[in-house]
Amino acid sequence: MRVYLDNGTTTPVAPEVVEAMLPYFTEKFGHPVFPYSLGQEAADAVERAQEIIARSINARPEEVVFTSGATQANDMAIRGVAYANRNRGRHLITTKVENPSVLRVCERLEKEGFRVDYLPVDAEGFVDTAELEKRLSDETILVSVANVNDEIGTIEPVEEIGEILRERQRKIYFHVNAAAGYGRVEVDVKKIGADLVSLSAHKIHGPKGVGALYVAEGTPIEPVYFGYISLFNLRPGTENIPGIVGFGRAVELMMENFERDVAHMTRLRDRLISGFEEIPHTLINGPRGKKRSPANVSCSFKGLEGESMMLHLDLNGISVATGSACSTTKLEPSHVLTAIGLKAAVAHGTIRFTLSRYNTEEEIDYTLSVVPRVVEQLRRISPVKPEQL
Amino acid sequence: MRVYLDNGTTTPVAPEVVEAMLPYFTEKFGHPVFPYSLGQEAADAVERAQEIIARSINARPEEVVFTSGATQANDMAIRGVAYANRNRGRHLITTKVENPSVLRVCERLEKEGFRVDYLPVDAEGFVDTAELEKRLSDETILVSVANVNDEIGTIEPVEEIGEILRERQRKIYFHVNAAAGYGRVEVDVKKIGADLVSLSAHKIHGPKGVGALYVAEGTPIEPVYFGYISLFNLRPGTENIPGIVGFGRAVELMMENFERDVAHMTRLRDRLISGFEEIPHTLINGPRGKKRSPANVSCSFKGLEGESMMLHLDLNGISVATGSACSTTKLEPSHVLTAIGLKAAVAHGTIRFTLSRYNTEEEIDYTLSVVPRVVEQLRRISPVKPEQL
């Protein structure tokens, strides 16, 4: 049996999405910059996708700029707003548990003379909003917080943060990286009070290589990429038209099936959690219930190492992520697991199971039959006793 | 009849390319960063594409970095090398006839305190290499020249330029934007002596949203994009895997058919040129024969305006580009046509016809029957007499 449980890393493209994209490769292949009919067809397709995505987040179509992914959207948003507001202050606030795509940009800005505070989180991964209030200063220009933590599934209090920022007299821009949250929780830019929101298609059964940045009208933002302008001043280069069309279709499917998918994933998630809790010396990371992404199960199996576990599950047909879900080349344990206070030795034994609408009850049965066996097998060959950790 | 003659702007994706991409949407959809089998499959696909592209330009696979297009490749290359070498000097040289994707980056660097010289060209669009030698200084760190001009098809003397640079004691890096030349002329990084070469998939029957940058080993280059690193340090973000696979396949087809395609396009090109020369008050821009891209015909029909002509041809099923092939929102005439000395009034009446392997003799017959009629029709309603220009 093949069971894909790494939907937090990337998802299979929905067949409907592939179908929607196909004509844009070979027939409607025009460049959107020209007003001849083939070009208009492409430009219209981009506009339709803007409309769909805008509707899904309660924004206006012109506020949606297409990018090559959430990484690019985050870079554009954070540096773009930081540069455009540098005269108002050079202080940014983010959290210790952001995706590397946000952290690396913040680190870059630190090198360029900006000051960045990284907010701590509690043992379940919730951002400390009291600490946020304390760190806000007359120099603060931007706050960036993901709505859902991609590693441990914590649904962050972004609405509360938006509220805190709105109450300040001085405008502080609010960026929300919703790459992990889109399709798992509601994303309403107005409710959140977000000025910038990053999205990625390949996390919601759209294609890799396309994402979007919501930029609220009037937000001061400088381009950080340069070159040939096709449709978007902020993001030069010929647009990935089939990708954009596929992204739009994926969002349509997401919105149509949202409640059903969330209920389905929640059910599977809770079955996995219950099953894993029966394995001795096992921790579930992140919160339970409504404050947890319906798609995420993060589990630390003490006394074993995640990469071996991941590859053993792969031998059994199950795809999962380990440690830092997004980076396996650094040898440190995941910064998120460290931030919630996990001991490194335990963090190294962490596996992330992430669900999608396509996972089935049978797949969960199978997973629950394989995982305990693999855990036992790996513990048997380990010199580290779980009870010592 | 539908005749697509704007292959310099973008090309239809080859059916073989779509076929190669398809499995990577729904089956082999893994993220290349993880060593489980689905991930390895994706990573292997990227490596294969690197090999194919490297072979096509006489480079090594590790020297090929995937981007979201030539625009991104140009930005990465020019700013990346400028920043990495700023301590050695702050002078760059490019030409007056580069694509906006190069010019906008150079203008940005000028704002940041770099000095950029824009070399003039002669009446056929050839870069003045004597002028290049004069402008080279102890401050020069980078020269950027396209191998083929995308508007008028001039094949630039990049090998000669590479030679001039190689003869200097001081290392001056050489960037070649080959977006318009790839698939039309040979691109051999060793023969050219290029340190950086930009490529784009959608100009050679690959998909939009993917390109590549060749970076010769050892070239000092700083990242200019920041975020989550997947496979490439220089270009963060999840790779467009199906796009990369499609790019690879497109390059395979390009290499297999290269000589035949070039001969075919040359024949069609020369038929178009001969036909247009019979239309009174008409100029062919750029050189003739071997120094002209086999895919390009640039034609100025005096006394009429290009956009109207483009849209009239579109009504007749023929897609072409006008004025500045890459930008229709600026109201100035194409900077390339100005640089070769065309009067603005003539430049405004310029149409670019660009060919691909898929164009047929019948399409050329049809085009040659339509164009003179449309020219006459537009001249009849024009207050500007061609003989006055």
Add this chain to the structure above:
Amino acid sequence: MTVEYTERGMLKYSEKLLERFRNPKHIGEMENPTVVAEEGDPQCGDMFRLYLKIEDDRIVDAKFLSFGCAANIATGDMTVELVKGKTVAEAERLQIKEIADALGGLPLIKMHCAVLSYKTLKKALAEYRKSRAGSVSPPQG
């Protein structure tokens, strides 16, 4: 700098405009016009020539020639359409916005086309007034 929205928004033609461009009704030369006016410059990419035949202070016929983009042709044709049959005084009250509105709107970057045909019309009417100076009553407020 604030985010500028897609340049595309500035370029997109309405169906109405394209229809006018494809099938202009008033294009062509006119023999023996009462007045001819020209504005624009081919060096700048657009030029517009307007012919008016005026009888008893009424525009009984109008035609135009255009060197310019689709918007140029369409706005020219619409300008003629809007003034044909009108009195000179009525034509003098034509607004740029009316021309654009009648075409279902104009991309921002193409607004100058409406301005061009509008200016040519004004010039033609002024010339007409000048040639008739004294022989006709001044335009009503």
Add this chain to the structure above:
Amino acid sequence: MTVEYTERGMLKYSEKLLERFRNPKHIGEMENPTVVAEEGDPQCGDMFRLYLKIEDDRIVDAKFLSFGCAANIATGDMTVELVKGKTVAEAERLQIKEIADALGGLPLIKMHCAVLSYKTLKKALAEYRKSRAGSVSPPQG
């Protein structure tokens, strides 16, 4: 800074290594080993325990336990394979490179795994020498 090549190059496992990881031949605990040595730290993500049974200065049996990644398990298994049946003196001459080569190469970033099993072997052999000090002849050059 010079361009760094794909991190992926640093991560890719050879087929040989993966095969070893999937089917290690020497993994498990050993009863009554002559010597046991341990290196690494679970806090750092890898730990390695080596059991040697030595008779007449010859390694007649060897086994290991691993807390670590696929490379850790595979290098451990290969290390055991390379010294089993060898004399202690021969085992002492084992090089890190031999371990990596026997696995068809190691990703750069995983080189520390070979180092870890190598160091554990050295430690075990040193301990063996120490416990036999005086009673056996010193290792040859």
